[in-house]
Every structure is written in C-alpha cells, then in structure tokens.
Amino acid sequence: MKYNFDEVISRIGTNSAKWDGLVESMGKDMISLSVADMDLKAPPVLVEKLEAAAGHGIYGYTDAFSPYYEAVQAWLKRAYHWQVPREWIVFCPRIIQAVSLVIQKFTAEGDAILIHTPVYQPVAKAVTLNNRVLVESPLRLVAGRYEIDFEDMEQRMQQGIKIVLLISPHNPVGRVWTREELERIAALCIKYDALIVSDDIHADFIHEGHEHMVVARLSEEIAQRSIICTSPGKTFNLASLEISNIIIPNDAIRERFKHALQQSGIHNPTFFAVPALEVSYTASDDWLEALRDYLSGNIAFAKAFIKEQMPELRVIEPEGTYLLWIDCRAVDKSESGLKRWIEEMARVSVSFGSSFGAGGEGFIRINIAAPRSVLKEALERIAAVYPLKKT
Numbered sequence: 110m111k112y113n114f115d116e117v118i119s120r121i122g123t124n125s126a127k128w129d130g131l132v133e134s135m136g137k138d139m140i141s142l143s144v145a146d147m148d149l150k151a152p153p154v155l156v157e158k159l160e161a162a163a164g165h166g167i168y169g170y171t172d173a174f175s176p177y178y179e180a181v182q183a184w185l186k187r188a189y190h191w192q193v194p195r196e197w198i199v200f201c202p203r204i205i206q207a208v209s210l211v212i213q214k215f216t217a218e219g220d221a222i223l224i225h226t227p228v229y230q231p232v233a234k235a236v237t238l239n240n241r242v243l244v245e246s247p248l249r250l251v252a253g254r255y256e257i258d259f260e261d262m263e264q265r266m267q268q269g270i271k272i273v274l275l276i277s278p279h280n281p282v283g284r285v286w287t288r289e290e291l292e293r294i295a296a297l298c299i300k301y302d303a304l305i306v307s308d309d310i311h312a313d314f315i316h317e318g319h320e321h322m323v324v325a326r327l328s329e330e331i332a333q334r335s336i337i338c339t340s341p342g343k344t345f346n347l348a349s350l351e352i353s354n355i356i357i358p359n360d361a362i363r364e365r366f367k368h369a370l371q372q373s374g375i376h377n378p379t380f381f382a383v384p385a386l387e388v389s390y391t392a393s394d395d396w397l398e399a400l401r402d403y404l405s406g407n408i409a410f411a412k413a414f415i416k417e418q419m420p421e422l423r424v425i426e427p428e429g430t431y432l433l434w435i436d437c438r439a440v441d442k443s444e445s446g447l448k449r450w451i452e453e454m455a456r457v458s459v460s461f462g463s464s465f466g467a468g469g470e471g472f473i474r475i476n477i478a479a480p481r482s483v484l485k486e487a488l489e490r491i492a493a494v495y496p497l498k499k500t
C-alpha cells in the first residue's frame with residue numbers, strides 16, 4: 110500500500126492533548142481512544158509542504174489570498190457538490206470560536222438555542238458559557254438508530270429559539286442526516302425564524318450508503334439563514350494548525366460575523382495554516398481515499414471484535430465520522446462502573462457518555478482513527494477484564 114497507516118507513531122512528548130494529558134493524569138501505561146484527532150500521519154505532501162515552510166525561517170504575519178479561496182471553493186464543489194462564490198467564505202481559526210462568536214453576535218443573554226443531545230459538549234458549552242439558555246432536544250434511539258424527535262423539537266421551537274445548532278454528521282452518535290430530515294429541520298427554522306449553524310467538521314467521513322448534504326444547499330430560503338462551518342482539521346489531521354472556513358451566504362449576516370471576528374481580534378491565520386489547507390484540499394485526494402478505506406477496515410474490525418468478545422455491548426452503526434458510539438448499559442448503567450472497568454482495570458481511555466450531556470450515561474465513544482494494532486490492543490485489554498465474560 111502506498112500509505113502506511115499501520116505505522117505506530119508515539120505522540121508522547123508532542124504536547125498531544127490526547128496522549129500527553131493522559132500521561133499526566135493517569136500514567137504512561139494507558140492507551141487513548143478518546144480525543145477526536147487521528148493517530149495516523151497526515152498526507153506526505155502536507156508533511157513536505159510544512160517542512161519546506163518551516164525551513165524558510167521567517168514566521169511573520171500571513172494572510173489568506175486567492176489560492177486559499179480557490180482551494181476552498183474547489184473542495185466544496187468536489188466534496189459536497191456545493192458551488193460557493195468566493196465572498197461567502199470567511200476564514201476563522203476554529204469552528205468552536207466561530208460558533209461562540211455567532212452566539213455572542215446574533216443573540217442576547219437569556220436567549221434560547223437548541224441542540225440535539227447527546228452531543229459534543231464544546232458546542233453546547235459555547236451556549237451556556239455565553240449565558241444563553243441551552244435547549245436540548247433529545248435524540249431518540251429507535252431500533253439501534255438515533256432519530257430526531259421532530260415533535261419535541263417543534264414544541265421547543267414554539268417557545269422561541271434563536272439558533273439551531275446542528276452537528277452534521279452528528280458527534281457522537283454518527284448519524285448522517287438525510288435530505289428529508291434536513292428539510293424538516295430547515296422548515297422549522299424558517300417557520301420559527303431561527304438561524305441555523307451547521308457544524309460540518311466530520312463531513313468528509315461518510316460511510317457507504319450515506320451522503321452528506323450541506324443544509325444550505327436545500328434552498329435559497331434556508332441558505333439565507335445558514336452558517337456552515339467546515340474545516341480540513343479532522344479530515345487531514347491538522348486540527349492544531351487552526352483553520353476553518355465559515356460559509357455564510359447572507360450578506361448582512363456575513364458582515365456581522367466578520368465584525369465579530371474583528372471585535373475579538375481574530376484576523377491573520379498562522380504561518381502554517383493556509384499552506385496546509387491548500388495542499389490538503391488540492392493534492393491529497395488519493396491519500397484521503399486510502400484513509401477512508403483504512404478507517405472502514407477499523408470500523409469493521411472493531412464491530413466484529415466486540416460482537417464476538419463482548420456481545421452484550423451494542424455498537425451504534427456509524428453512518429459517518431471515525432467515532433463509534435457504544436451502548437454499554439447491559440454491563441453497567443452507571444458511569445462509575447464503566448470507568449472502573451475500562452479506565453482503571455483495562456487501562457484504556459475512552460470518552461464516557463456523560464461528557465456528551467443528557468442521554469449519554471451508560472455509553473462510551475471510541476475513536477477508531479488509530480493504527481489497527483493499537484485499536485486491537487485497546488479492545489483486547491477491554492475484553493480481557495470484561496465484567497460479563499464467560500469463564
């Protein structure tokens with residue numbers, strides 16, 4: 110194979126949030142399947158580009174010029190069939206910053222903002238940290254698949270919602286929203302006059318049989334109230350370089366957002382960010398294809414392993430993302446019991462369900478974007494001390 114995703118590369122000593130944080134808190138013997146970045150090397154062309162950039166030696170201010178916009182436009186067209194004029198694209202270092210700024214700029218303290226739970230918490234926390242009211246519409250687990258409870262959502266929207274925060278595809282439950290679901294969400298936003306902020310950071314990992322639809326593509330009417338957050342951070346494993354593309358079709362909304370960026374003193378990208386995005390979006394298609402194959406293999410491996418060794422666990426079929434959301438309630442409904450088993454006894458770090466808010470208790474999220482041998486060892490450790498193991 111052209112790309113060796115089996116290579117195990119230690120990240121300890123790189124200030125890795127996922128690994129070095131764990132060494133400090135739990136010790137060196139842990140395996141981490143938690144934070145959503147990959148333990149797999151970025152595309153070789155990206156590494157070469159950054160090596161060359163590092164060698165230049167002058168790291169002064171940079172900016173986003175035409176090639177940046179052209180690369181983003183070409184990517185949106187190729188990846189999501191979305192033709193976007195250059196003016197719609199706004200650089201922002203991180204998606205969570207963009208979400209937070211939108212909340213600050215387009216709502217007032219005490220306003221209500223809706224999200225579907227369980228959910229990646231930094232997005233939900235952007236609401237509460239800014240003193241807005243977080244309205245949770247719980248997803249329903251129906252026959253092993255999460256669904257939006259549209260009746261519940263509408264009831265909550267009737268009470269006055271300023272923004273719907275959509276995670277598309279959803280983290281942690283792995284749903285890729287269908288066109289029909291997006292149409293219903295869009296109709297509610299139009300009916301109740303809410304903005305829709307769609308966080309599409311995981312949109313480049315869509316599994317067979319599913320298709321990512323950018324909500325703003327549905328109609329001009331919904332585009333005019335949409336803010337779409339995209340990023341190469343997950344896709345090409347460059348999250349720490351801090352570059353995201355916020356796409357805003359509505360002129361007035363876009364100008365207000367740009368003003369919010371200025372107010373916060375956010376402007377130039379870092380030296381490495383723009384070259385990294387450009388080479389990723391324009392010269393890494395074959396790497397991404399190989400990566401997707403590898404991740405599909407990891408998902409298949411993990412599902413088969415769990416089915417055989419820990420059959421009481423229920424893996425929620427991921428439609429997108431490199432995350433697996435696993436129902437462990439047959440083992441223990443309480444998180445303390447799951448922590449004892451997985452963290453203390455097996456020495457594996459996963460993301461426990463309660464860290465995703467309501468509806469998460471009794472579940473874990475594992476990140477399968479690692480060399481298969483690492484994933485295998487982690488699962489073997491968990492299985493070796495599985496509380497329901499038949500002896």
Ligand SMILES: Cc1ncc(COP(=O)(O)O)c(C=O)c1O
Binds near residue numbers: 204340353
């Ligand atoms: C749904 C979602 N949004 C946003 C982020 C973080 O994005 P950023 O680092 O650009 O703020 C993550 C990272 O895990 C995520 O899962």
